[in-house]
Amino acid sequence: DTEVTQTPKHLVMGMTNKKSLKCEQHMGHRAMYWYKQKAKKPPELMFVYSYEKLSINESVPSRFSPECPNSSLLNLHLHALQPEDSALYLCASSRADQETQYFGPGTRLLVL
Amino acid sequence: AQSVAQPEDQVNVAEGNPLTVKCTYSVSGNPYLFWYVQYPNRGLQFLLKYITGDNLVKGSYGFEAEFNKSQTSFHLKKPSALVSDSALYFCAVRDWRYQAGTALIFGKGTTLSVSS
Numbered sequence: 001d002t003e004v005t006q007t008p009k010h011l012v013m014g015m016t017n018k019k020s021l022k023c024e025q026h027m028g029h030r031a032m033y034w035y036k037q038k039a040k041k042p043p044e045l046m047f048v049y050s051y052e053k054l055s056i057n058e059s060v061p062s063r064f065s066p067e068c069p070n071s072s073l074l075n076l077h078l079h080a081l082q083p084e085d086s087a088l089y090l091c092a093s094s095r096a097d098q099e100t101q102y103f104g105p106g107t108r109l110l111v112l
Numbered sequence: 113a114q115s116v117a118q119p120e121d122q123v124n125v126a127e128g129n130p131l132t133v134k135c136t137y138s139v140s141g142n143p144y145l146f147w148y149v150q151y152p153n154r155g156l157q158f159l160l161k162y163i164t165g166d167n168l169v170k171g172s173y174g175f176e177a178e179f180n181k182s183q184t185s186f187h188l189k190k191p192s193a194l195v196s197d198s199a200l201y202f203c204a205v206r207d208w209r210y211q212a213g214t215a216l217i218f219g220k221g222t223t224l225s226v227s228s
Contacts, residue, residue, distance in 0.1 A: 004155075031214065042202055042218035043156065048210070056210055090155055099144050099163065099206055099214045103155035 004104035023074040023091030030096040032074040037088045081111045118219035133188040135203030144206035145186040
């Protein structure tokens, strides 16, 4: 099973809202990733968790707050977003000792 | 600086013809190279990777890629294109700035359009 699931599939939120994106995998992977992707552009790395610890933060604004409650789950908490934050948010996972990342289908976020 | 270049924004081929999507790279460490495909409104799907070994790597859906160290290239190929291969293709290389987890640097992407 090489499946990474993400919920919700679509999300519309106002600039004052608080929402969360959820990502789950049951492949035993110990590295999990958040990416932001604008239309027809490459994914941009936001955060990397390795063994449930934040190992990479690519200078992401504090209105994005990641959380890794256990080895299977990854959340991205959103607060006071801007319209330019509208994008497809992709989650991925990999074995900690291997390089191949497996991606979820993404959450399409629209900030009004 | 580490980088990946995909020189073509779009590649057009007729169904049944061979296809090539080009990728060149620049890395500070060993070149761990990947190809991913993305269909509209979907996540990225892993196609193949080169870590070490044979320069010709075979992957999913009949795709293959050839690693050329002297030309720092990793072009994606398929002998006979299908209309269903039409999608956005990304080349990626491991980012050696980080050791924990595996950060990837993606190229800008190439849209492949296969006509019937």
